[in-house]
Amino acid sequence: xxxxxxxxxxxxxxxxxxxxxxxxxxxxxxxxxxxxxxxxxxxxxxxxxxxxxxxxxxxxxxxxxxxxxxxxxxxxxxxxxxxxxxxxxxxxxxxxxxxxxxxxxxxxxxxxxxxxxxxxxxxxxxxxxxxxxxxxxxxxxxxxxxxxxxxxxxxxxxxxxxxxxxxxxxxxxxxxxxxxxxxxxxxxxxxxxxxxxxxxxxxxxxxxxxxxxxxxxxxxxxxxxxxxxxxxxxxxxxxxxxxxxxxxxxxxxxxxxxxxxxxxxxxxxxxxxxxxxxxxxxxxxxxxxxxxxxxxxxxxxxxxxxxxxxxxxxxxxxxxxxxxxxxxxxxxxxxxxxxxxxxxxxxxxxxxxxxxxxxxxxxxxxxxxxxxxxxxxxxxxxxxxxxxxxxxxxxxxxxxxxxxxxxxxxxxxxxxxxxxxxxxxx
Numbered sequence: 001x002x003x004x005x006x007x008x009x010x011x012x013x014x015x016x017x018x019x020x021x022x023x024x025x026x027x028x029x030x031x032x033x034x035x036x037x038x039x040x041x042x043x044x045x046x047x048x049x050x051x052x053x054x055x056x057x058x059x060x061x062x063x064x065x066x067x068x069x070x071x072x073x074x075x076x077x078x079x080x081x082x083x084x085x086x087x088x089x090x091x092x093x094x095x096x097x098x099x100x101x102x103x104x105x106x107x108x109x110x111x112x113x114x115x116x117x118x119x120x121x122x123x124x125x126x127x128x129x130x131x132x133x134x135x136x137x138x139x140x141x142x143x144x145x146x147x148x149x150x151x152x153x154x155x156x157x158x159x160x161x162x163x164x165x166x167x168x169x170x171x172x173x174x175x176x177x178x179x180x181x182x183x184x185x186x187x188x189x190x191x192x193x194x195x196x197x198x199x200x201x202x203x204x205x206x207x208x209x210x211x212x213x214x215x216x217x218x219x220x221x222x223x224x225x226x227x228x229x230x231x232x233x234x235x236x237x238x239x240x241x242x243x244x245x246x247x248x249x250x251x252x253x254x255x256x257x258x259x260x261x262x263x264x265x266x267x268x269x270x271x272x273x274x275x276x277x278x279x280x281x282x283x284x285x286x287x288x289x290x291x292x293x294x295x296x297x298x299x300x301x302x303x304x305x306x307x308x309x310x311x312x313x314x315x316x317x318x319x320x321x322x323x324x325x326x327x328x329x330x331x332x333x334x335x336x337x338x339x340x341x342x343x344x345x346x347x348x349x350x351x352x353x354x355x356x357x358x359x360x361x362x363x364x365x366x367x368x369x370x371x372x373x374x375x376x377x378x379x380x381x382x383x384x385x386x387x388x389x390x391x392x393x394x395x396x397x398x399x400x401x402x403x404x405x406x407x408x409x410x411x412x413x414x415x416x417x418x419x420x421x422x423x424x425x426x
Contacts, residue, residue, distance in 0.1 A: 008198035012130040018188040019123045020143055021181050022082055024150030025089060026116040028174070029058060030244060031154040031274065033109075034252040035267050039167040044102050048385070052378020055249040057106050059371035061113025066360040066367075067220070069121050077191040078122035085122075086182030089115025093175030097168045115178075121360065129192045130201055144281040144340075151247065151274040155267040163264065223358040228349050231410040232342050236362050237369020238407030239305070242400045243336040244370040247273040250377055250396065251329070257389040258319055272326045276333025284340045288419070294348070295416040298341040302408040305335035309401040318394025338411075339366070348417040373403055 033040075033055040041051050072081045092111025099105040123143060131139050161170045190196045223229055246254075247270055255266035280301075288297050308331045312320055320328055343359060350358040377396040384392035415422065 002199070004198050005201075008130075008193045008196070008201055011196060011198070012193070012201065014188050015126060015130055015190060016139070016143075018181075018185050019078075019082065019119070019126055020146045022086055022116075022119045022185060023123055023143060023147035024153070025086065025174075025178055025181060026119050027147050027150035028154045028158075029089070029093070029112050029116055031151040031248040032158055033058070034247075034249045034270065035155060035158045035263060036162060036167040036170075037249075037253045038256070038263060039162060040105070043167075044105065046102065048381035049375075049378045050102065052249065052375050052381075054102070054106055054109055055378075056371040056374045057109040058113035058116075059244070059367045059374065061110045062117040063364050063367035063371065065114055065117035066121075066364045067357070069118050070357060070360045072118065073122050073125050078126045079186065079189040079191055081118045082122045082189065083182050083186040085115045085118025086178055086185060087115070088112075090175045090178035090182060091115070093171050093178055095175075097171030097175065120363070126189065126191070132201060145278050148274055148278045148281070151277075152271055154248075155252075155271040155274065156264060159264045159267040219357045220361070223350055223361055226349065228415055229346065229358060229362065231413050232346055233362050233365035234369075235407040235410040235414075236339050236342055237365040237367075237372075238403040238410070239302075239336050239339050240366035241369030241371075241373035242309075242403050242407075243273065243277065243333060245374045245377055246270075246329075246332060246400065247277075248370075249374050250381075254393050254397070255325070258393050259322070259325075269325050269329060272329040273333035276330040276335075277337055278333075280334035280337030281340055284337045285344065288341045288344065292419050293416065294341055294345050294419060295411070295414050298338045298345075298414065299408070299411050301335045301338035301341075302404075302411050304331070305338070306401075306404050306408050308332055308335060309397075309404045313394060313397050313401045317390070318397055319390050342411075342414075344419070345414055345417055348419070348421050349415060349423055351421075351423045369403070373399060 033051075037051060040046065040054070044050075046054070069081065069085075089112050092108045092113075092115055094108075095104060095111060096108030099108055127139050127143070158170065161173075165173075193199065193201050251270040251273065252263060252266040255261045255269055256263060259266075261269070284297065284301065288294055291297065308328060312318065312328060316324075342362070346358050346362050377399050380396045380399065381392055384395060387395075
């Protein structure tokens with residue numbers, strides 16, 4: 001191993017570290033809305049529906065940016081794309097914290113969604129250049145783990161920060177910190193080792209000349225015309241949407257209203273859904289790889305996810321005993337990560353040159369589902385405001401149960417790829 005290669009192998013951790021800090025910002029904002037629900041609704045006299053729409057603005061922005069971000073990452077590179085994105089996210093967070101009207105609140109949340117939407121595609125692109133192909137799966141799991149820590153910070157730690165200062169000061173501070181992360185990304189990140197004067201690390205780059213690039217519209221048309229991608233699109237929207245609606249928007253208000261918990265107590269409970277996602281994200285793909293199957297472990301996880309929601313909504317009528325909340329929330333997060341296996345299915349039913357656009361297309365479904373489920377739950381809570389808290393939240397959580405069942409049904413028609421590429425063009 002040459003001296004330059006040793007330097008490259010050391011420096012890649014600085015690149016990854018800057019990227020993963022940005023990824024923590026993604027998860028923080030994704031899950032922060034529920035913690036400040038009471039503060040924001042009081043400040044702007046918002047109904048449940050209006051609050052749900054505000055929280056969903058992040059998901060709509062993220063959804064709309066998926067394909068454009070893929071183009072930016074390919075043309076401008078991850079360094080520029082993420083740096084610009086973090087500046088926008090910081091601006092949105094500051095605007096959110098200083099908003100004097102509901103309109104400005106929406107714009108701030110939307111700007112945050114646009115900004116953080118740049119990170120996911122860019123971090124995968126950087127990993128493909130700075131890490132070897134055989135390291136990619138491990139690094140993706142590690143990236144998911146560290147990124148989800150941002151979601152943990154958006155629960156009890158954010159509630160404590162809001163209690164010590166205010167929700168406005170908290171979001172302004174987070175925005176200023178995001179500007180610092182944007183500067184760090186610009187200074188540290190390089191799109192490839194070669195830009196830093198190092199040799200290529202990923203050995204597959206040596207044969208990259210044999211891969212013929214496909215025009216974007218051709219790739220998009222090819223992916224969208226394959227019927228197999230659409231059940232995954234719906235499934236991902238259901239399972240990602242249910243998890244994000246609970247952990248990011250309605251989980252904390254649910255525990256506050258139904259159980260009379262403080263925001264600190266409720267957010268610490270909701271953190272168990274995030275912990276479940278951290279553990280599930282690491283294990284789901286690993287188990288699938290080890291047994292050489294995709295569909296079997298995914299369906300088993302989906303059945304268990306459905307059983308979990310049946311217990312919450314039907315068995316306990318929306319109010320499980322206190323002792324059951326932590327394990328139930330953990331299971332909601334854990335079993336939702338069956339969508340990690342669906343990423344592999346999407347990769348394996350598409351040609352290698354089409355993978356990026358295909359994943360972006362399915363990711364669009366994830367955030368469309370998140371926006372719709374979050375909004376519908378808010379509308380239901382608003383329309384049932386005359387009912388007792390347990391009754392209206394049981395009905396709203398029924399949306400999560402319905403979406404989980406729909407996702408399970410979709411997964412039954414997924415192809416079994418046996419962990420290999422089965423695309424027609426292979």
